[in-house]
Amino acid sequence: MAAKTPAARAVPSPLEWEYAPAPEARDVVSLEERYGLFIGGEQVAPRSRKWFATTSPSTEEHLADVALAGARDVDLAVQAARGAFEDGWSTLRPAERAKYLFRIARLIQERSRELAVAESLDGGKPIKESRDVDLPLAAAHFFYYAGWADKLEYAFPNRRPRPLGVAGQIIPWNFPLLMLAWKIAPALACGNTVVLKPAETTPLTALIFTDICCQAELPPGVVNIVTGDGSTGAHLVKHPDLDKVAFTGSTEVGKAIQRELAGTGVKLTLELGGKAANIVFDDCALDQAVEGIVNGIYFNQGHVCCAGSRLLVQESIAEQLVTKLKRRLRTIRVGDPLDKNTDLGAINSRMQLDRIHELVAAGKEEGAEMYQPPCRLPEKGYWFAPTVFTNVAQSSRIAQEEIFGPVLSVLTFRTPAEAVEKANNTPYGLSAGVWTEKGSRILWVAERLRAGVVWANTFNRFDPTSPFGGYKESGFGREGGLHGLEPYVRFDR
Amino acid sequence: MSRIAVRKTYKLHIGGAFPRSESGRTYEAEGQNVARASRKDARDAVKAARGAFPKWAGATPYNRGQVLYRLAEMMETRAADLGRSCSGRREVERAIDRVVWYAGWADKLPQVLGGSNPVAGPYFNFTVPEPTGVVAILAPELPALDGLVSRIAPVIVSGNTAVVVTSGTRPLAALELAEAIATSDLPGGVVNLLTGYRDELAPVLASHMDVNAIDLTGAGDETAELEVLAADNVKRVVRAGGEQSPWEISAFLELKTVWHPVGT
Numbered sequence: 001m002a003a004k005t006p007a008a009r010a011v012p013s014p015l016e017w018e019y020a021p022a023p024e025a026r027d028v029v030s031l032e033e034r035y036g037l038f039i040g041g042e043q044v045a046p047r048s049r050k051w052f053a054t055t056s057p058s059t060e061e062h063l064a065d066v067a068l069a070g071a072r073d074v075d076l077a078v079q080a081a082r083g084a085f086e087d088g089w090s091t092l093r094p095a096e097r098a099k100y101l102f103r104i105a106r107l108i109q110e111r112s113r114e115l116a117v118a119e120s121l122d123g124g125k126p127i128k129e130s131r132d133v134d135l136p137l138a139a140a141h142f143f144y145y146a147g148w149a150d151k152l153e154y155a156f157p158n159r160r161p162r163p164l165g166v167a168g169q170i171i172p173w174n175f176p177l178l179m180l181a182w183k184i185a186p187a188l189a190c191g192n193t194v195v196l197k198p199a200e201t202t203p204l205t206a207l208i209f210t211d212i213c214c215q216a217e218l219p220p221g222v223v224n225i226v227t228g229d230g231s232t233g234a235h236l237v238k239h240p241d242l243d244k245v246a247f248t249g250s251t252e253v254g255k256a257i258q259r260e261l262a263g264t265g266v267k268l269t270l271e272l273g274g275k276a277a278n279i280v281f282d283d284c285a286l287d288q289a290v291e292g293i294v295n296g297i298y299f300n301q302g303h304v305c306c307a308g309s310r311l312l313v314q315e316s317i318a319e320q321l322v323t324k325l326k327r328r329l330r331t332i333r334v335g336d337p338l339d340k341n342t343d344l345g346a347i348n349s350r351m352q353l354d355r356i357h358e359l360v361a362a363g364k365e366e367g368a369e370m371y372q373p374p375c376r377l378p379e380k381g382y383w384f385a386p387t388v389f390t391n392v393a394q395s396s397r398i399a400q401e402e403i404f405g406p407v408l409s410v411l412t413f414r415t416p417a418e419a420v421e422k423a424n425n426t427p428y429g430l431s432a433g434v435w436t437e438k439g440s441r442i443l444w445v446a447e448r449l450r451a452g453v454v455w456a457n458t459f460n461r462f463d464p465t466s467p468f469g470g471y472k473e474s475g476f477g478r479e480g481g482l483h484g485l486e487p488y489v490r491f492d493r
Numbered sequence: 494m495s496r497i498a499v500r501k502t503y504k505l506h507i508g509g510a511f512p513r514s515e516s517g518r519t520y521e522a523e524g525q526n527v528a529r530a531s532r533k534d535a536r537d538a539v540k541a542a543r544g545a546f547p548k549w550a551g552a553t554p555y556n557r558g559q560v561l562y563r564l565a566e567m568m569e570t571r572a573a574d575l576g577r578s579c580s581g582r583r584e585v586e587r588a589i590d591r592v593v594w595y596a597g598w599a600d601k602l603p604q605v606l607g608g609s610n611p612v613a614g615p616y617f618n619f620t621v622p623e624p625t626g627v628v629a630i631l632a633p634e635l636p637a638l639d640g641l642v643s644r645i646a647p648v649i650v651s652g653n654t655a656v657v658v659t660s661g662t663r664p665l666a667a668l669e670l671a672e673a674i675a676t677s678d679l680p681g682g683v684v685n686l687l688t689g690y691r692d693e694l695a696p697v698l699a700s701h702m703d704v705n706a707i708d709l710t711g712a713g714d715e716t717a718e719l720e721v722l723a724a725d726n727v728k729r730v731v732r733a734g735g736e737q738s739p740w741e742i743s744a745f746l747e748l749k750t751v752w753h754p755v756g757t
Contacts, residue, residue: 140613159740251727258724263717270727427726446751450626456753463612467620471747472705473727478748481610483620491740 019333022340024127028114034065035203037073037227038210040080041220047072052229054203057124058337058346058381066203069226074195074235077224081166081193082241084221090163090191094150101146101188103216108139108181111212115205119177120337122204124346124382125300127338137462138181141480144464145185148485152190155482160492163191164267165243167488168236172249173199173348174303174404180206182479183246184223185464190488192244195224197236201349203227242266246487248305251402251428251473269477269487271305271469273402274430277423278308278459279445281416281436282317288457289435290324293408296433296459298332298344298386302406303352305474306431308459310399312419315412322390322410330373332386344406347382356384356405363389363398368409394425402428416441420448429471433459452478503527503664505534505688506671508541509681520689523665530689535656535697538685542627542654543703545682550624550652558599560678561650565592567673575673578666579638588642591737595646598739602651606743615755622746624652625729626705629698631691633711637663641670644708644734647741649683656685656698658711664688695719702726706745710734 034051036043048070054063069077089097108115112135119130152161167187171179176198187194198206206225213223226232230253237245237257244267247257251272261268278296280289296308313321337345347353364370368389377383384405392399392409399409413419423432431453434445446454452470455461462468467478477487504511505528516531530538549557568575568589575585603621610618628648633640637660648655659667667686674684687694691711699707699722706729709716716732723730731744 255724255727258727259721262720262724265732272727442753446749449749452747452749454749454751456751458616458752458754461612461614461616461752463610463614463616463618465610466612466618466752467610467748467750469748471625471749475727476729481620481750482608483748 019341021336023336024117024120024338024340026117026121026338029118029121031064031204035067035207035227037067037069037077038207038213038223038225039073039077040083040224041214043210046070047076052200054122054201056121056381057201057348058378060380063122063204066207066227069228069232069235071235074226074232074239077195077226078166078168078239078241080221081195081224084219085163085165085193089193089219089222094152094191097188097191098146098149100216100218101142101149101185104212104218105139105142105146107212107215108135108142111208112136112139115177115208117338118204118208120345123173123176123202124337124348126342126345127340128342129300134175134178137464138178141178141181141464142185145189149189152485152489155485156489156491161190161485161489162492164488164490165192166241167192167194167244167246168239168242169194169196169246170233170236170249171196171198173202174300174305176202177205177209179248180209186479186484187244187246187488188222190485192488193222195226195236197226197228197233200229237261244488247271254475267487267490269479270475271477271479272430272473272475273428274305274307274470274474275310275400275402275426275428276306276308276431276433276451277310277312278433279419279423279435280311280313280317280321281434281438281441282314283437284435285437285457286317286321286324290321290328292433292435292457292459293325294328294332297408298406299460301344301347301384303348303404304460306453306460308433309403309408311408311410312413312422313410314419315414318410318412322388325388326371326373329371329386329388332373332375334375334383334385335378344386347384347405350382352404353382353384356403356407359398359401359403360387360407363392363396363409366393366396366398368392368396368398394422400426416445420445424450427473430474431455503668503688505530506668506674506684506686507534507538508544508685509675511671511675514689522662525665527664527668527688530687530694532693532697535687535694536701538656538687539627539698539701539703541682541685542656545654545680546626549649549654549680549683552652554600554602557650557652558596561592561596561599561646564673564677564679565589565596567677568592568670571669571673575638575666575669578669579663580636584636584639588639591639591642592646594737595650595742598742599650602739602742602746605739606746607748610750617753617755618750620748620750622651622743623749625745625747626653627703628653628655628706628708628745629701629704630655630657630708631695631711632657632659632667634660634662637666638670641667643737644710645684648708648745649679651742651746653745654683656704657687658691658694658698659686659688660711661689661691696722699723699728700725704728706731708734
């Protein structure tokens with residue numbers, strides 16, 4: 001390194017760049033002190049008489065009290081959904097059904113700033129992501145499926161699609177409103193009614209969504225929201241009057257749900273965990289690949305089931321790539337989710353932070369080398385610096401288990417065949433990435449990857465028209481696109 | 494002096510070969526001693542099916558269609574034997590026509606079940622159906638031949654490989670079919686046939702961690718326990734197969750969506 005000259009000092013390294021705080025205004029969200037359950041079109045106090053607090057993971061500040069639905073509450077919600085299904089929703093002219101969904105899409109767009117801020121407050125994700133990804137995609141999802149409502153016979157020629165009935169839906173905490181949209185939009189478009197359980201740590205946007213349902217004048221009971229914890233979800237899955245269960249979450253819970261529903265004939269879709277390989281060949285556009293790797297694993301703090309958490313890099317460029325990647329990591333800004341310059345927000349909960357710590361400790365123990373850029377983490381709240389492990393063995397826990405945090409494991413390969421074999425060497429099969437400028441190689445690799453979504457020279461892209469879902473233990477059924485309708489219909493023939 | 498007939502020994506069909514059960518056991522069905530497959534045989538069959546999967550799934554759809562069509566040809570030449578093993582000539586004809594019908598689907602699935610997706614951004618995005626992997630099939634008791642064929646054909650036409658528990662009481666149709674399969678150019682291991690006791694074999698396949706999907710058509714109403722086992726590795730479960738249709742094929746397919754940027 002050359003000695004520091006005054007000129008060099010005048011251009012500080014990215015590390016030293018000072019950013020003025022650029023906080024998004026919080027006052028666009030006015031939270032109630034307490035949120036009841038949304039059953040039959042109105043907020044009701046839980047029969048369980050239990051409430052729990054939802055807090056901000058970035059400040060540990062108490063945001064609101066939320067009802068904890070018990071078995072009786074879940075039963076009332078399912079009854080309300082059944083009533084609404086039989087009393088008009090399933091026989092409503094599909095073109096009219098569509099218009100309710102179009103209304104909801106528009107209302108989400110209109111209230112997107114409020115919802116984005118609430119999402120970042122409650123879940124800890126950077127405002128630029130909730131504002132630019134979660135919210136536009138959630139609105140687009142309703143808009144897309146709205147259009148399907150009166151066109152289902154064209155999606156399933158010769159099959160006479162019919163609604164199933166009542167759907168019980170359980171969603172995770174990583175994309176709270178977006179996952180709600182993924183679940184509710186196709187269900188309603190196909191003429192079903194729903195009981196949805198938001199994640200324990202992120203109920204707020206679903207509760208604001210209940211207000212949107214009212215503003216849209218959606219018939220009471222078509223959408224019911226039951227907040228709570230794992231026990232609420234268990235009550236919902238066990239309810240005998242469901243026709244459909246859709247779950248997004250961990251593979252462990254997904255298996256338990258599949259067992260629970262064995263022999264019942266309830267239609268099931270599962271979108272579960274992943275351990276995606278992001279394969280980088282030596283002929284890739286290296287700087288673009290580095291951006292893709294960063295987006296692949298640090299997007300939404302790595303709380304993404306399809307995150308590119310296993311970097312498979314061709315041996316000949318491994319050193320160069322890792323050097324570039326480490327340099328890039330130093331520019332990632334960790335901190336206040338509501339700051340518009342923040343790249344990496346808060347870890348969603350204490351529990352999740354503990355899980356990340358546990359797996360990172362295991363990685364170190366198993367001999368992998370850890371790198372974290374120097375960064376100041378806030379004192380309050382739950383935080384984890386962006387992390388890269390090199391020298392990771394295939395068998396290491398950090399190469400096999402889903403960490404669901406901002407932690408990347410780097411492995412190497414020599415030949416395309418070896419890359420594919422390593423990529424597929426996991427019980428999961430949700431997503432994968434491939435980086436090369438050679439078209440034939442992209443298609444060769446994409447064909448052989450056992451994963452439901454393959455991103456070539458890009459990563460973590462989502463669209464309502466694009467089916468999403470896994471192979472193997474990452475679940476079954478697809479969400480999004482024409483293929484996302486099938487889980488919500490039965491066929492007369 | 495009249496000639497003494499050379500009788501057939503009824504054995505399993507695993508990995509393209511005709512082994513006895515490794516257990517040495519047989520049971521009597523339709524007046525014959527038929528191999529009674531063991532749990533180990535079931536595991537061996539899964540191994541053979543997994544081994545055959547990459548090549549069969551990687552074959553061109555045109556090729557898979559032709560191989561299935563050749564299976565129909567081989568069945569036609571064995572129609573008399575097959576007819577004696579099931580309810581007769583008409584069932585054989587139904588089964589043969591069914592194989593021909595499914596053969597024609599091999600190179601049409603991506604166009605009917607996949608497509609390109611108009612995403613809101615500069616990306617080319619398409620979805621293609623792919624085989625799910627190794628499929629376990631509990632074939633129905635009856636019709637002995639056509640019931641079996643109606644479950645196997647939609648599974649393998651897309652590139653899956655199959656481990657089939659045949660009809661327990663009427664296994665000879667499957668064992669005649671095995672002769673056609675063995676001469677059809679279907680690579681060894683694509684269709685593996687196990688005769689024996691369903692109660693003994695089904696749980697092994699339902700819980701096997703290297704089986705991707707299970708067809709419970711032959712399990713009747715008693716599927717709950719098998720479905721519980723199937724959750725061990727999130728198997729795709731078909732509770733009861735339906736009429737001949739492309740949806741019988743799609744039940745054993747995955748959908749893969751590929752994104753690539755568009756730009757200069």
